[in-house]
Amino acid sequence: xxxxxxxxxxxxxxxxxxxxxxxxxxxxxxxxxxxxxxxxxxxxxxxxxxxxxxxxxxxxxxxxxxxxxxxxxxxxxxxxxxxxxxxxxxxxxxxxxxxxxxxxxxxxxxxxxxxxxxxxxxxxxxxxxxxxxxxxxxxxxxxxxxxxxxxxxxxxxxxxxxxxxxxxxxxxxxxxxxxxxxxxxxxxxxxxxxxxxxxxxxxxxxxxxxxxxxxxxxxxxxxxxxxxxxxxxxxxxxxxxxxxxxxxxxxxxxxxxxxxxxxxxxxxxxxxxxxxxxxxxxxxxxxxxxxxxxxxxxxxxxxxxxxxxxxxxxxxxxxxxxxxxxxxxxxxxxxxxxxxxxxxxx
Amino acid sequence: xxxxxxxxxxxxxxxxxxxxxxxxxxxxxxxxxxxxxxxxxxxxxxxxxxxxxxxxxxxxxxxxxxxxxxxxxxxxxxxxxxxxxxxxxxxxxxxxxxxxxxxxxxxxxxxxxxxxxxxxxxxxxxxxxxxxxxxxxxxxxxxxxxxxxxxxxxxxxxxxxxxxxxxxxxxxxxxxxxxxxxxxxxxxxxxxxxxxxxxxxxxxxxxxxxxxxxxxxxxxxxxxxxxxxxxxxxxxxxxxxxxxxxxxxxxxxxxxxxxxxxxxxxxxxxxxxxxxxxxxxxxxxxxxxxxxxxxxxxxxxxxxxxxxxxxxxxxxxxxxxxxxxxxxxxxxxxxxxxxxxxxxxx
DNA sequence: ATTTAGCACTCTTCATCTCTGAGTGCTAAT
DNA sequence: ATTAGCACTCAGAGATGAAGAGTGCTAAAT
Numbered sequence: 001x002x003x004x005x006x007x008x009x010x011x012x013x014x015x016x017x018x019x020x021x022x023x024x025x026x027x028x029x030x031x032x033x034x035x036x037x038x039x040x041x042x043x044x045x046x047x048x049x050x051x052x053x054x055x056x057x058x059x060x061x062x063x064x065x066x067x068x069x070x071x072x073x074x075x076x077x078x079x080x081x082x083x084x085x086x087x088x089x090x091x092x093x094x095x096x097x098x099x100x101x102x103x104x105x106x107x108x109x110x111x112x113x114x115x116x117x118x119x120x121x122x123x124x125x126x127x128x129x130x131x132x133x134x135x136x137x138x139x140x141x142x143x144x145x146x147x148x149x150x151x152x153x154x155x156x157x158x159x160x161x162x163x164x165x166x167x168x169x170x171x172x173x174x175x176x177x178x179x180x181x182x183x184x185x186x187x188x189x190x191x192x193x194x195x196x197x198x199x200x201x202x203x204x205x206x207x208x209x210x211x212x213x214x215x216x217x218x219x220x221x222x223x224x225x226x227x228x229x230x231x232x233x234x235x236x237x238x239x240x241x242x243x244x245x246x247x248x249x250x251x252x253x254x255x256x257x258x259x260x261x262x263x264x265x266x267x268x269x270x271x272x273x274x275x276x277x278x279x280x281x282x283x284x285x286x287x288x289x290x291x292x293x294x295x296x297x298x299x300x301x302x303x304x305x306x307x308x309x310x311x312x313x314x315x316x317x318x319x320x321x322x323x324x325x326x327x328x329x330x331x332x333x334x335x336x337x338x339x340x341x342x343x344x345x346x
Numbered sequence: 347x348x349x350x351x352x353x354x355x356x357x358x359x360x361x362x363x364x365x366x367x368x369x370x371x372x373x374x375x376x377x378x379x380x381x382x383x384x385x386x387x388x389x390x391x392x393x394x395x396x397x398x399x400x401x402x403x404x405x406x407x408x409x410x411x412x413x414x415x416x417x418x419x420x421x422x423x424x425x426x427x428x429x430x431x432x433x434x435x436x437x438x439x440x441x442x443x444x445x446x447x448x449x450x451x452x453x454x455x456x457x458x459x460x461x462x463x464x465x466x467x468x469x470x471x472x473x474x475x476x477x478x479x480x481x482x483x484x485x486x487x488x489x490x491x492x493x494x495x496x497x498x499x500x501x502x503x504x505x506x507x508x509x510x511x512x513x514x515x516x517x518x519x520x521x522x523x524x525x526x527x528x529x530x531x532x533x534x535x536x537x538x539x540x541x542x543x544x545x546x547x548x549x550x551x552x553x554x555x556x557x558x559x560x561x562x563x564x565x566x567x568x569x570x571x572x573x574x575x576x577x578x579x580x581x582x583x584x585x586x587x588x589x590x591x592x593x594x595x596x597x598x599x600x601x602x603x604x605x606x607x608x609x610x611x612x613x614x615x616x617x618x619x620x621x622x623x624x625x626x627x628x629x630x631x632x633x634x635x636x637x638x639x640x641x642x643x644x645x646x647x648x649x650x651x652x653x654x655x656x657x658x659x660x661x662x663x664x665x666x667x668x669x670x671x672x673x674x675x676x677x678x679x680x681x682x683x684x685x686x687x688x689x690x691x692x
Numbered sequence: 693a694t695t696t697a698g699c700a701c702t703c704t705t706c707a708t709c710t711c712t713g714a715g716t717g718c719t720a721a722t
Numbered sequence: 723a724t725t726a727g728c729a730c731t732c733a734g735a736g737a738t739g740a741a742g743a744g745t746g747c748t749a750a751a752t
Contacts, residue, residue: 024744037696042745060703060744134487141481141497149495149505151487159495159503239596246592250582253599370715383725388716406715406732695752702745709738715731722725 001051005044007034009053010077012045013065017310020243022062067274070287070309074272080317091116091322098330102127102154107231109303109327114234117316119307122290124263126228127300127331128156132188133222136180138173138214148214150221152189158224162217165210176211179204180218192222228301230260238283243308248283257281263302266290270317274309285309289316293324295331303327347397351390353380355399356423358391359411363656366589368408413620416633416655420618426663437462437668444676448473448500453577455649455673460580463662465653468636470609472574473646473677474502478534479568482526484519484560494560496567498535504570508563511556522557525550526564538568574647576606584629589654594629603627609648612636616663620655631655635662639670641677649673 011031015023025041028034034041045063048054053069056062065073083091094112096105106125113121131154139147144167150158168176183200184192197219204211235253238244251257258280262273268291275286289311290304303324305316357377361369371387374380380387391409394400399415402408411419429437440458442451452471459467477500485493490513496504514522529546530538543565550557584595597603604626608619614637621632635657636650649670651662 022744026744038744039696039698039746040694043695046746056745058703059746060701060742062744135485137485139481139483139495147495147497147503149485149493151493155507157493157505157507159505161501161503236596236600239592246585247582250585250596250599254582368715372715384715385717385725385727386723389724392717402716404732405717406713406730408715693752695750697750698748700745700747702743704741704743706741707739710736712733712735714733717730718728720725720727722723 004036005048006077008041008044009048009065009069010073012048012054012063013069013073013077014314016064017312020310022057022064024062027062067277070272070274074313078313078317080314083318083322087116087319088322091319091326095323095326095330100330102331103156105327105330106229106301109323110231110233113303113305113319113323114237116319117305117307117312118234118237119305119311119316120235120238121233121303121305122259122263122288123231123303124228124260124301125231126264127154127295128152128225129189129228130295130298130300131156132186133184133192136177136184136218138177138180140168140173143167146214148217148221150218150225152225156225158221160217160221162213164213168208168211172208172211175207176204176214179207184218189222189225192226194219197222228260228264230256230263232256238286238306241308243285243310245284252281252283262288263290263304266292266302268292268299270321272313287311289313289320291320291324293331294328296333300331350382351394352423354387354390355394355411355415356419358394358400358409359415359419359423360660362410363658366656368403368410370408373408413623416618416620420659424659424663426660429664429668433462433665434668437665437672441669441672441676446676448677449502451673451676452575452647455669456577456579459649459651459665459669460583462665463651463653463658464580464583465651465657465662466581466584467579467649467651468605468609469577469649470574470606470647471577472610473500473641474498474571475535475574476641476644476646477502478532479530479538482523482530482564484523484526486514486519489513492560494563494567496564496571498571502571504567506563506567508559510559514554514557518554518557521553522550522560525553530564535568535571538572540565543568574606574610576602576609578602584632584652587654589631589656591630598627598629608634609636609650612638612648614638614645616667618659633657635659635666637666637670639677640674642679646677 008028011028011034012023015027025038025045028041029036029038045054049056049063052066053072054063055066057064091112094115095108100108103125106123110121110123131152133150134153135149135151137149139149141147141161144164146162146164148160148162197215201212201215204215238249238253239246252259258278262278262281270289270291273288275281275283275288283306285308286306287309288304288306290302292299292302294300303320305311305320354374357374357380358369361373371384371391374387375382375384391400394415395402395409398412399418400409401412403410437458440461441454446454449471452469456467456469477498479496480499481495481497483495485495487493487507490510492508492510494506494508543561547558547561550561581599584590584599585592598605604624608624608627616635616637619634621627621629621634629652631654632652633655634650634652636648638645638648640646649666651657651666
């Protein structure tokens, strides 16, 4: 496959993304960097069709890219330009500085991405899952009624009411608080497995049976924390794409089925997934462009854009790359940096 | 206006709701309870058109109801049948029993309504707004970092982290706790106005300036509680109505603009509002059927259905009536009942 | 061997036209 | 007051045809 054919394929995808109409040989040959006649382009296009990269909606129409065509375009041919300094500054100001709380940072990022791309943006946040339990409180609030408060090192706070079978006296409450503090402080949410909590249930029950609902409550709270959050911004944009099936889009907006998992299973670097290629998350002609961001040296979430197959990849990819880099930087704990420094010193 | 004409109007609306097509005089005269010829029906229909209850899409088409026609139909002519025992049982099992937590109850109700009507169902919940603050906790969780916990009598729990300028010593913390307990315990969320909190800010600041963020935190939490929740179930159903403008529906699904207010401003009993009649909440040909439910002797929320103008009112209204009654019953505190008993005794 | 001009061919799209059938309003008879 | 009968209207479905965009193929040019 010679380079002219690749150039033509690339041009067809570009044009199709720009106009949304099947692309004719004439239109391609008119382009600046193509210096051959329509007939030549036609010949090449016929070949690209044979190879499965292009297709014709009907005999006398221009070509549109196939899945394979998009794939090749994205993986090999695309060459997205860098962001201008102006755009970088704009994104920076939308994100906020180093002192922005994590959750707000993530929210800002997804909002900014939706704004600059004019597409639906999505983000997951597993930071709580990787953070450490810093405080567990048990507060009596009524007859046999207790509220459990779980606070993690990243500032997530969760609460839950529990009803016990008996009221606890001070001694019992103190015992439980002490026990919990001893066993949970400094444990990461991820480590806080069911087995571990089961052991705690038996241990605590040995002291007093009716304490077990409290442990179960903690279990549920940690479950909540472990469940990564999923945020979506600008979902109305999806609806205005005629390429996408309205019903499918609405179902997606309602339930976000499978999206969290799909975002999780990506590797590092920019990735593009097509709706029809996935089992769970299916919006017919959709395309998902994502990249992971990190905290310290752990992948803690994914940021991306959902649009029709013919979104402007060239424009979107640099935005996602810049934003994921930036939030990774902004989220890096000062401690991480200090640690690195100290390590370097020793 | 004689009773036959009303019968014909009613029949036209019924038929239009059933078929979605303009209704012809022939179709009406064929109906069981109409024993006159098409010509007679035509004469009556012409009159009903003059009076503004019916209209013709074009000269040689059947009639469809106007706004006025629907209004009359709903307010006077409709005679919804009772639910069967089977249906009541079905709803009961979907709702859950007397021990179901309020919030889940509301969620179940809106889901059940969406399920049985196959329409989009909505519900508001102002229970937290009318409940009483039963506990406020301030918990130190780190350097100058405190978590405020606000618990209300209905079991809502809200928390928020606050960063102060200085750390509090035990005495200061105790002072604040005591102050808060004295001034807020037993106050309803609704009463907890901004003025009141402002007074508290000044009072507390007199003792120690840096305490004010805590009061502000409480202020925000009560704001959260005051904001009635709005739940929507089955919003995809709206999308499949061709009668409704897709763009308008999508905007509604995204923002739910004005819906909460609209639901709030209803009176007791079943009410039907047409989309175009309202300023804020406008989905062109939509119809909103709602009724309030109560807790004790206070209206605390509205439950209803949104659909096209030609939804099956006869089927939907009994469902809403039954559900609002039932949740009102299920939410009535045992204390309320006991109170009534004691009052009866004295 | 590649590229290109030329041309016949295909297929969509749009406008125009006609025909059919459903439904009405009016008139005159019951 | 009701109804049968009839002329009239109008939307919708098909049919027809012209225009235009785009292709594939062939033969000539480079």
